[in-house]
Amino acid sequence: MANASPMTIGDLAAATDTSVETVRWYEKVKLLPAPARSAGNYRLYGREHLRRLSFIRRGRDLGFTVDQIRELLALADDRDRSCAEVDTIARSHLAQVERKLSDLTRLAQELRDVIGQCGCGSVADCRIIEALSPHGEPS
Amino acid sequence: MANASPMTIGDLAAATDTSVETVRWYEKVKLLPAPARSAGNYRLYGREHLRRLSFIRRGRDLGFTVDQIRELLALADDRDRSCAEVDTIARSHLAQVERKLSDLTRLAQELRDVIGQCGCGSVADCRIIEALSPHGEPS
DNA sequence: TATGCACCCTGTAGCAACTACAGGGTCAAG
DNA sequence: CTTGACCCTGTAGTTGCTACAGGGTGCATA
Structure with missing residues (x-):
């Protein structure tokens, strides 16, 4: 030291x-x-x-986020304050993360489905492109 | 119609x-x-x-991403081309999504750990703030 | 002492993928 | 003929940095 x-x-x-x-x-x-x-x-x-x-x-x-950290820093500097606000910030952040997590999980499954159908022929009958296209419409 | x-x-x-x-x-x-x-x-x-x-x-x-979509659109417009490139884009995107998914999973667990320790007393002994602080250092 | 090199300074522009105006013009209804 | 909903262009803002450009500083080496 x-x-x-x-x-x-x-x-x-x-x-x-x-x-x-x-x-x-x-x-x-x-x-x-x-x-x-x-x-x-x-x-x-x-x-x-x-x-x-x-x-x-x-x-x-x-x-x-930077804004959340700014809040956390302000709270941390005020040591007599209740910890409840810190808890609130952290919980709301966790909720956001969990939302994003479930979105991504669904997304990954959709992508796996789409990819699984690809026979890798020509684009004309590519399942991936088809899956992206407005439903069922040809050319 | x-x-x-x-x-x-x-x-x-x-x-x-x-x-x-x-x-x-x-x-x-x-x-x-x-x-x-x-x-x-x-x-x-x-x-x-x-x-x-x-x-x-x-x-x-x-x-x-917008760039990936631009590529996909170009491929979709060229219907004689092989579907393999489309497959490659989709697979690399899926890999990215899966990476992000595992990052977020780890993150959510860390947050749950941190939040779980909060007794909601005063900031002075807030576990969340402590978990964010450089390890073990007081005030 | 010179000179090179790694580091520091400020300021600005760029990234992704939009969103949000400001300051106008157009068009149909009442 | 006026109101209001829509449209136009152009620019600036968002988040969290990153990447310069065009300089200055500080230390070691020849």
């Missing part, structure tokens, strides 16, 4: 598996506070920035 | 469950050919446009 650490943007990016451009973009959209600057105008980050960016990245990995 | 039909853009949009703006956008990106115009400069569509737009919408519903 000898890490007194002003990190450059490249260090921070590497530490969080983020691209430098993305870090700058998080600053622009105010997910990440603007850090101090060096004499040569380089951004200098500390442990708190690292913590916050890690939070953001983990949230993104879990599929939260 | 008394439908000799020049449709307006609104009719076409309604018939395919598409927004008028989207129809115009498909024209701009050359998925849909520019139709004839009325005296008052209104777009006039016929049965072929309806057929093509239905194809496009069905493809989009099945999650094909």
Whole structure:
């Protein structure tokens, strides 16, 4: 723990598996506070920035939108507040994910059906094209 | 079948469950050919446009990208060609869908785990926030 | 000391696939 | 002849970045 650490943007990016451009973009959209600057105008980050960016990245990995993460960060900063709002955000996100999951499941099955019918003859009697065409209409 | 039909853009949009703006956008990106115009400069569509737009919408519903649909349309127009290319596009799309499906399945489970731990006390000991935070670090 | 190279800066444009105006014109009904 | 629903073009916004262009900085090496 000898890490007194002003990190450059490249260090921070590497530490969080983020691209430098993305870090700058998080600053622009105010997910990440603007850090101090060096004499040569380089951004200098500390442990708190690292913590916050890690939070953001983990949230993104879990599929939260940037707006949801903004809310979560605001809630996390207000430690006396009830956790219920956090729970609400997470649950509504889960509901969305589950909706998308069931859509994709149906979709995959439809695709498998369509593909299964392909005898790979000529396009003229391709079942896939036919399945995409308005139902039953020829040429 | 008394439908000799020049449709307006609104009719076409309604018939395919598409927004008028989207129809115009498909024209701009050359998925849909520019139709004839009325005296008052209104777009006039016929049965072929309806057929093509239905194809496009069905493809989009099945999650094909606009580029993939463009390819599929080109293949469908060339009826002597082998159906193998169509099959390839569909299979690679299915593979993508299945990849996304497994990602989302994992994601949903992680979210359920995180949410399950929430006792809904104060944020200070919120498990959800903790799960998002860099591992094990307090405040 | 020069010079190369990796890194940093700002700002803008692009991606997918639309959506949402603003600021007009057209057309049929009443 | 006016109202209202529709249509036109063109541009900007959405999400979450990514990819430059055209510079400046900082450190090591010759």
